Amino acid sequence: MNFSMITSSALVALFVSGIAGAEPKATNHWLLDAENDEERFKRVEQMFAGFSGAMAEVGDRYQHTYDAIKDGNYALASYHWDKLRGAIELGYLRRPGRAANAKGLFLETAWPELKEQLTSDDRQAIQQRFQQARSACLACHVAEEVPFMNDQPLFRHTADFK
Known part of the structure; x- marks a missing residue:
C-alpha cells in the first residue's frame, strides 16, 4: 500500500474503524469510564497516592x-x-x-x-x-x-x- 496516497481523512477513518489499532476511547471521564467499581477505586487510590x-x-x-x-x-x-x-x-x-x-x-x-x-x-x-x-x-x-x-x-x- 502506498501510504503517501492516503489522505488524512482516510487515516482517521482507518483509526476509527479499528484497523489502525485498538486504542481505548479517550474522554475526560477517567473515573466514569473505568470498567467497574474496583477499577474506579484503584484509580482514586492512585490519584491520592500515599503520604x-x-x-x-x-x-x-x-x-x-x-x-x-x-x-x-x-x-x-x-x-x-x-x-x-x-x-x-x-x-x-x-x-x-x-x-x-x-x-x-x-x-x-x-x-x-x-x-x-x-x-x-x-x-x-x-x-x-x-x-x-x-x-x-x-x-x-x-x-x-x-x-x-x-x-x-x-x-x-x-x-x-x-
Missing part, C-alpha cells in the same frame, strides 16, 4: 505559616496551621503506619502548642513555638527514616525569624 502528596501540602502550609508569623498576621498563620494538620491527617489516613509518629511527635504536642500561642499576640513566644514545631517536624522525619527530608531549603529558610 508524599500530603507532605507537599504540609510543606506549603508550613511555609505559609512561617511567612504569616514573620508578617505578624497570626490569624493567617492559624488558618494555615489548621490546614497543615488536616493535610497530615489525610496523609496517615492513606498510610496508617505513619500515624503514630505524626501524632506522638507533632499533632499531639507541638501542633496544639503553637495553635494556642497564635492567639496570644506575643511575637517572641509565637516564634519560639514555631521553632519547637519545626524541631518536631525534623524529629518526625528521622523517626520515619526519611532524615534527608530535613536537608532542604524549606527548613534552612525557616530556621529563624531574622
